[in-house]
Amino acid sequence: MGKYLRFLGAYLFALVTVTGLLLGGPWMWLGFVVIYGAMIFGDGILGDTYDEPAYGHTRLLNSLLYLTVPVLFGLCLVLAWMAGSGDLLGLGAALQSALGVDLFANRAATMPWHWIGGILSVGITFAALGTNIGHELTHRTTDRAAMLAGRWLLALTFDAEFAIEHVYGHHRRLATPADPATARRGEHFYLYLLRSVSGQSLSAFRLEQQRLQTLGHRTWSLHNRYLRGWLMSAAIVAAFWLAAGPVGALIFVLSALAGRSVLEAVNYFEHYGLVRDPELPVEPRHSWNSNKRLSNAVLFNLARHSHHHAEGDAQFWQLRSYRDAPTLPYGYLTCMLLVFLLPGWYRKRMTPLLLEWDRRHATPTERRLAAAANRQSGVTALQLAGQGS
Amino acid sequence: MLGGLFRKREPGPARVSVEPFGWEFEVAPGQTILQAALAQGLPWPSRCRVGSCTTCRCRLLEGDVRSLTDTSYVLTREQREQNVVLACQSQPRGPVRVHLERMKATLSGNAAAEPVAADRG
Numbered sequence: 001m002g003k004y005l006r007f008l009g010a011y012l013f014a015l016v017t018v019t020g021l022l023l024g025g026p027w028m029w030l031g032f033v034v035i036y037g038a039m040i041f042g043d044g045i046l047g048d049t050y051d052e053p054a055y056g057h058t059r060l061l062n063s064l065l066y067l068t069v070p071v072l073f074g075l076c077l078v079l080a081w082m083a084g085s086g087d088l089l090g091l092g093a094a095l096q097s098a099l100g101v102d103l104f105a106n107r108a109a110t111m112p113w114h115w116i117g118g119i120l121s122v123g124i125t126f127a128a129l130g131t132n133i134g135h136e137l138t139h140r141t142t143d144r145a146a147m148l149a150g151r152w153l154l155a156l157t158f159d160a161e162f163a164i165e166h167v168y169g170h171h172r173r174l175a176t177p178a179d180p181a182t183a184r185r186g187e188h189f190y191l192y193l194l195r196s197v198s199g200q201s202l203s204a205f206r207l208e209q210q211r212l213q214t215l216g217h218r219t220w221s222l223h224n225r226y227l228r229g230w231l232m233s234a235a236i237v238a239a240f241w242l243a244a245g246p247v248g249a250l251i252f253v254l255s256a257l258a259g260r261s262v263l264e265a266v267n268y269f270e271h272y273g274l275v276r277d278p279e280l281p282v283e284p285r286h287s288w289n290s291n292k293r294l295s296n297a298v299l300f301n302l303a304r305h306s307h308h309h310a311e312g313d314a315q316f317w318q319l320r321s322y323r324d325a326p327t328l329p330y331g332y333l334t335c336m337l338l339v340f341l342l343p344g345w346y347r348k349r350m351t352p353l354l355l356e357w358d359r360r361h362a363t364p365t366e367r368r369l370a371a372a373a374n375r376q377s378g379v380t381a382l383q384l385a386g387q388g389s
Numbered sequence: 390m391l392g393g394l395f396r397k398r399e400p401g402p403a404r405v406s407v408e409p410f411g412w413e414f415e416v417a418p419g420q421t422i423l424q425a426a427l428a429q430g431l432p433w434p435s436r437c438r439v440g441s442c443t444t445c446r447c448r449l450l451e452g453d454v455r456s457l458t459d460t461s462y463v464l465t466r467e468q469r470e471q472n473v474v475l476a477c478q479s480q481p482r483g484p485v486r487v488h489l490e491r492m493k494a495t496l497s498g499n500a501a502a503e504p505v506a507a508d509r510g
Binding site: 167 | 421424435436437438439440441442444456457458459461462463464465466469477478
């Protein structure tokens with residue numbers, strides 16, 4: 001039973017975020033503080049697990065993925081209520097009579113600076129549930145229900161195009177210079193953020209354009225999934241505007257951007273500095289893996305990233321631990337916080353791990369590619385290592 | 390619409406024959422041609438396994454497959470017209486015969502493909 005229950009962690013965190021929003025005021029920070037706090041300390045204390053349990057009830061696991069859609073819809077409703085005025089859908093009156101919570105007073109006590117916490121809390125929840133599960137679902141490229149749900153989940157962070165670029169771009173070009181979502185050695189996180197976001201968007205557009213040409217459709221038409229993706233995000237912004245005015249729309253946009261930046265931090269550390277001979281298959285060594293117990297439970301085994309890229313056709317519950325794969329120094333949210341707040345320190349922390357990767361994991365061709373990457377990295381320790389060998 | 394939740398199992402394994410090598414193997418229901426081939430230890434070329442690099446592509450000569458991906462992103466119109474399919478994204482519907490044409494092109498440097506090189510040499 002525990003092996004199924006572990007995947008409820010993300011929902012628990014969504015509940016905490018919603019509770020924080022409903023309480024208003026400084027409680028808006030609740031989701032952010034609890035999620036980062038619990039994950040950072042939890043990963044530190046609970047450590048790794050190499051368990052690879054077999055799952056029989058795959059329908060149950062699939063239902064857990066789809067449950068994200070109503071949960072995040074509910075979260076958006078609460079977000080719009082707190083950001084707006086009036087009593088959207090009678091939520092305030094309903095909660096007052098059911099639970100005795102005075103949403104109106106909580107909203108009145110919420111100052112603009114409290115919203116920083118609210119936006120960061122919603123951002124991390126959008127990423128952990130929306131982006132992560134959107135990723136899992138949109139790998140099922142011919143399952144129409146999965147694609148529909150997945151793309152709407154991704155649209156919450158302005159990233160429905162991820163469903164195109166991730167599968168047909170990132171998985172193919174992984175750990176090569178052609179991949180906008182592989183961070184280069186020595187690359188500053190915030191510069192990577194700009195390169196990755198714009199590069200992925202451009203790549204998604206080109207891939208879609210190519211597909212439309214193959215099928216004989218015009219680029220500027222409703223057949224275009226890239227454009228439809230942006231229309232979906234625009235529709236969500238418009239819904240927030242209607243429900244909660246321009247301030248509500250702004251709060252949603254900022255939450256979406258916060259969520260998107262979380263995805264990019266994850267993209268950054270998942271493949272930071274790794275190189276691959278483009279002629280050879282993607283192997284477990286081309287991703288930074290993590291077997292941290294809590295990261296994997298909450299993120300539906302996303303941290304078992306080495307297996308995900310080596311066998312992209314595996315479902316999340318099938319992902320194996322790959323003990324010998326290159327391993328991240330910390331759990332997912334710890335790495336994320338370091339990448340955001342101390343990006344230079346994080347790069348320094350990764351330098352010896354990269355050098356170890358070159359020695360232990362790289363093929364002779366990859367060692368040459370790595371040596372070139374070290375020379376161009378601007379990181380003295382990497383450059384010196386190249387001269388020594 | 391709820392295909393992912395209530396996918397029907399296709400009955401029984403399907404036989405796959407691969408030209409020009411004369412390989413024969415069975416693909417279990419729910420398995421792809423590539424998964425079955427690699428499980429047999431056959432050196433079928435592959436890289437990404439998510440239907441994007443097209444390294445595993447082959448031409449369908451006989452029979453029918455269920456494609457797990459939208460190949461319009463990765464195959465050209467000509468390839469699609471010539472019944473090119475991606476082994477990593479194809480589940481056979483009954484017995485199929487395919488032609489694997491990429492073998493020679495990917496042999497160099499592909500460790501997984503070396504046994505075949507040895508066979509031919």
